[in-house]
Amino acid sequence: xFSIGQxxxxxxxxxxxxxxxxxxxxxxxxxxTEGNQRRYSQAGLDxxxxxxxxxxxxxxxxxxxxxxxxxxxxxxxxxxxxxIAEAHLRDIRDRIRRLQALERExxxxxxxxxxxxxxGCSILTAFGDHDLCAGSH
Amino acid sequence: xFSIGQxxxxxxxxxxxxxxxxxxxxxxxxxxTEGNQRRYSQAGLDxxxxxxxxxxxxxxxxxxxxxxxxxxxxxxxxxxxxxIAEAHLRDIRDRIRRLQALERExxxxxxxxxxxxxxGCSILTAFGDHDLCAGSH
DNA sequence: CTTGAAGCTACAGCTGCTGTAGAGCCTAGA
DNA sequence: TCTAGGCTCTACAGCAGCTGTAGCTTCAAG
Numbered sequence: 001x002f003s004i005g006q007x008x009x010x011x012x013x014x015x016x017x018x019x020x021x022x023x024x025x026x027x028x029x030x031x032x033t034e035g036n037q038r039r040y041s042q043a044g045l046d047x048x049x050x051x052x053x054x055x056x057x058x059x060x061x062x063x064x065x066x067x068x069x070x071x072x073x074x075x076x077x078x079x080x081x082x083x084i085a086e087a088h089l090r091d092i093r094d095r096i097r098r099l100q101a102l103e104r105e106x107x108x109x110x111x112x113x114x115x116x117x118x119x120g121c122s123i124l125t126a127f128g129d130h131d132l133c134a135g136s137h
Numbered sequence: 138x139f140s141i142g143q144x145x146x147x148x149x150x151x152x153x154x155x156x157x158x159x160x161x162x163x164x165x166x167x168x169x170t171e172g173n174q175r176r177y178s179q180a181g182l183d184x185x186x187x188x189x190x191x192x193x194x195x196x197x198x199x200x201x202x203x204x205x206x207x208x209x210x211x212x213x214x215x216x217x218x219x220x221i222a223e224a225h226l227r228d229i230r231d232r233i234r235r236l237q238a239l240e241r242e243x244x245x246x247x248x249x250x251x252x253x254x255x256x257g258c259s260i261l262t263a264f265g266d267h268d269l270c271a272g273s274h
Numbered sequence: 275c276t277t278g279a280a281g282c283t284a285c286a287g288c289t290g291c292t293g294t295a296g297a298g299c300c301t302a303g304a
Numbered sequence: 305t306c307t308a309g310g311c312t313c314t315a316c317a318g319c320a321g322c323t324g325t326a327g328c329t330t331c332a333a334g
Contacts, residue, residue, distance in 0.1 A: 003331090005280060015281080020322060035330045037281055054264050057246075058239055061321070071261055078250060081260040089243045096236045099229055102195055106226045109194075113215060121215030123222060124208055127191050140300095142311060152312080157291060172299045174312055198290070 001030065001039040011048045018048065024061055026051055026068060059088060138167065138176040148185045155185065161198055163188055163205060196225060 008015045021027045022038075027047055029038035040048075047068060054064045063084050070077035109126040145152045158164045159175075164184050166175040177185075184205060191201045200221050207214035246263040 003280080014323080016323060017321085019282095024321090033281095033330080035281085036283095037330070050264065053266070055321095057243065057264070058236075059264075067261065067264060078260060081264070082247065082250065085243060085247045085260060085264075089240065089247060092236055092240050092243060096233060096240065099195075099233045099236070103226065103229050103233065106194065106222060106229060110219065110222045110226060113219065121218065123215060123218040124204065127187065127194070127196075127204060127218070127222075129190070140311075151292080153292060154290085156313095161290090170299080172312085173314095174299070192290090 001041065002045060004029075004038050004040070007040055007045055007048055010045055011052050013048055013052050021048075021051060021061075024065070026061060026065055057088070058092065059084075063088065138178065139182060141166075141175050141177070144177055144182055144185055147182060148189050150185060150189050158185075158188060158198075161202070163198065163202055194225070195229065196221075200225065 002010070004015050004018055007013070007018060013021075018027065022029070027044060030041045030044060031039055033039060050068065051064055054067060055061075059067070067081060067084060070081055109123060112122045112126045139147070141152050141155055144150070144155060150158075155164065159166070164181060167178045167181060168176055170176060187205065188201055191204060192198075196204070204218060204221060207218055246260060249259045249263045
């Protein structure tokens with residue numbers, strides 16, 4: 001059995017965050033000591049590692065809640081987790097596209113002025129003026 | 138003079154958000170009517186448009202506060218706004234890189250299983266097991 | 275048995291808003 | 305001039321996903 005601190009050190013998830021996950025229904029402890037402290041089994045540790053990795057992948061707690069509810073459920077679970085992965089992938093690709101548009105525009109804004117202040121600075125204008133944007137956002 | 142609702146319609150920024158920006162020190166009204174309602178000048182409208190565009194570019198309210206404080210300040214302001222644009226560009230590029238790493242890994246996870254459940258589903262394992270990751274994150 | 279680290283609950287705070295309640299204000303049409 | 309109803313006011317709670325604090329109790333090593 002592990003204490004919450006041991007789980008924290010093993011996974012890199014902060015103690016307060018573990019308690020938060022518990023509150024959110026993502027993880028449960030096996031029981032409590034006489035003095036009311038949480039004790040976890042290996043399964044708890046595994047689940048926390050799962051959650052952590054899924055969070056690093058950018059999944060929402062909502063999506064993770066669904067995924068952990070799917071563990072050990074066979075074929076139907078497979079289709080559903082596939083759908084979650086697909087949806088998340090679409091979302092990530094969308095975010096990448098939007099960030100790349102921003103990148104192009106920021107380059108344009110930055111290059112609109114050499115930074116020395118000579119000849120009047122246009123950066124502030126460029127920041128403010130949407131009409132100057134090459135693309136749309 | 139404009140009411141807060143007119144500013145809202147002109148810029149697409151919600152009324153509550155304008156009041157929030159005021160609270161955050163990004164924008165001020167010219168004065169109030171006898172009945173305590175905010176009235177804005179053209180300068181207020183311009184500033185709100187500036188803020189809106191900067192937000193669309195992904196700048197934090199903190200960065201925007203600095204930028205609006207720089208308006209009409211000449212050479213030094215130019216260097217500082219250049220620095221803000223540069224820092225933000227670096228940040229965006231960093232986020233793009235990290236999202237692309239996530240994208241690669243999500244593709245790997247999705248492709249680890251055909252979604253039919255035949256032969257046992259590995260997606261849940263793939264979500265949970267960091268050791269299987271190709272790259273680092 | 276003592277001491278200090280670790281744990282407990284409950285709550286406030288972060289960013290950037292959004293939404294609500296319950297007021298009061300403003301203006302166009304009758 | 306009155307009135308309807310849209311607009312605005314303040315103040316506060318809530319969203320995600322934590323983080324940090326206060327003030328306490330418990331656990332484990334020496």
